[in-house]
Amino acid sequence: MGFQEIEHTADRALKIFGGNLKELFISAAEGMTSLMVADMSGVSGEIEKTIEMDAIDTESLLVEWLSELAYWAEAEMLIFKTFRIQNITVDHLAASVIGGKLPALEKHIKAVTYHNLKIIKSRRGLEATIVFDV
């Protein structure tokens, strides 16, 4: 599992990898967090949120998952460093996330887009490319 930033002229884009859906979603969350925060050492582990959501398909679920995390970053400067996905299917996710507040963020994620978003099977399991509006 993991992520890699790829070139995008106007915005930011990540290629994400995972052996299964759970790993893919954690890679996506860690990747997006790396865009917002350069140094995670200041992120405490004192705040926990539970997230449960449904979507029409897995790509939509991925957009919703990341949008939820981006919302907390904007609304409360709350950055998560631990992502515990308890249950994930093609259209449902239940997770708890743990993190803390920061005084400032490196980058604002305005939105997570559907641009050319497709979760595909690869040698490494699953992968997708996500474009973020920044």
Place this chain on the structure above:
Amino acid sequence: MVAIHDFKQLDEYLFEVPAAFRKDMRVPARFYSDAELLKGVITDNSLLQLINTATLPGIVKYALAMPDIHQGYGFPIGGVVATELPDGIISPGGVGYDINCGVRLLATHLNHEEIGPFVDDLATILYTNCPSGVGKGGSIQLMAGELDQVMSQGARWAVKKGFGSEADLERTEESGCLDGANPAKVSPRAKDRGQKQVGTLGAGNHFIELDSVEKVLDADVAQRIGLFEGQIVVQIHCGSRGLGHQVCGDYVKRFQKMIARYGLNLPDRELVCAPLSSAEGQDYLAAMKAAANYAFANRQVLAYHIRRSFEQVLAGKVSNHHIFQIYDIAHNMAKVETHRIAGKKVRLCVHRKGATRAFGPGAPELPPAYRDIGQPVLVPGSMGTASWVLVGTRESMARTFGSTCHGAGRTMSRKKARKTIRGLTLREELEGRGIHIRAGSMSGLAEEAPAAYKDVDRVVKVVHEAGIAKKVAKLKPIAVIKG
């Protein structure tokens, strides 16, 4: 990727990918460019994105892009798509997440010499008074229910609260308020995101910039709109903040279900759309207008903070520190407009994503003060480079649905910009050229470096020579405030 042999040159500055290029194209894809700008256009995915928009149901004449076209998501940035009512589509992605991102130009009665000794203090006070950066709340506390008024009344709400004047409204697109906005179509989360952000700049490519008018190219029009050489002016570039981002995201998500319902065959899910006549289409339009009004109010409150800052620094020190408005214009918007096609008046939904409305002389939508000269068009350049004031033309009405460029347009990825440019070095270089910089993030500064953008003078030359806007004045920066 689209290659040079896939398109033909229609005239010196206009190129076309024929509808036959791909089976799913309903109309040709046209773009304005020149030999130099073309090199950038064919190296990213912007033309492919433009071609994708040519597949949208109800599109008329051609999918269009301005010379500042660059790769976005779904639509290219710099794209213009017009669909015919009643059943042509509206696409949230065709407006973008920052609904009614736009530019306001304010002007002073001061010249560069008078303001010179105070520019550094002004930059500091502007940075303090105009909240910027990620998640920063504004200095305006909204009462319960007041956010709905912001979304319904736009800049008029701000003026009623004492943050401006009727003269500001007269010189704002749609008088700063789109009719038909419905806050009930905006989600609780969008409202939550918008509650504390009225009067904030945000981050990314948004800025406040002090400029001087370097050169007037059309003396009559410049005089009519209130510009003269050497004059100090102020640009505000920002939009609808988290509220607009959430409105777009909410409807892109909701519209995903429309793909099956309306049998849409879309090359990219970000192009998701619904007929404007459908309940979903109408809901999005009403929510988009609410977000657009929020953006007009946001820029109005920022203008108030700018006036306040000028008063704090300059009162009693210069002859006249007062500020008046030249114009305020959106460059991310969908609007229902009447255009003439094949001699007939038709109602269209014109999406402009990173493109500016540029109505020509005589357009009834323009305020009386500008009706005979055409609508002012505000084209900010990249940080540290020129910006331009243009006016719309009759040709833009005939050729581009009354649209023109919106800026320089990026040419280098943010990743590469951060890798090759150091924010601190860039700041030193700009300050060495006499441009005062206040920025919250050095990596953010690096991403917005002039080297990451096309040459705005070249972009403006193309729209001027092509006749889809006319040069009025060139501005040069003296202070930049960024999140």
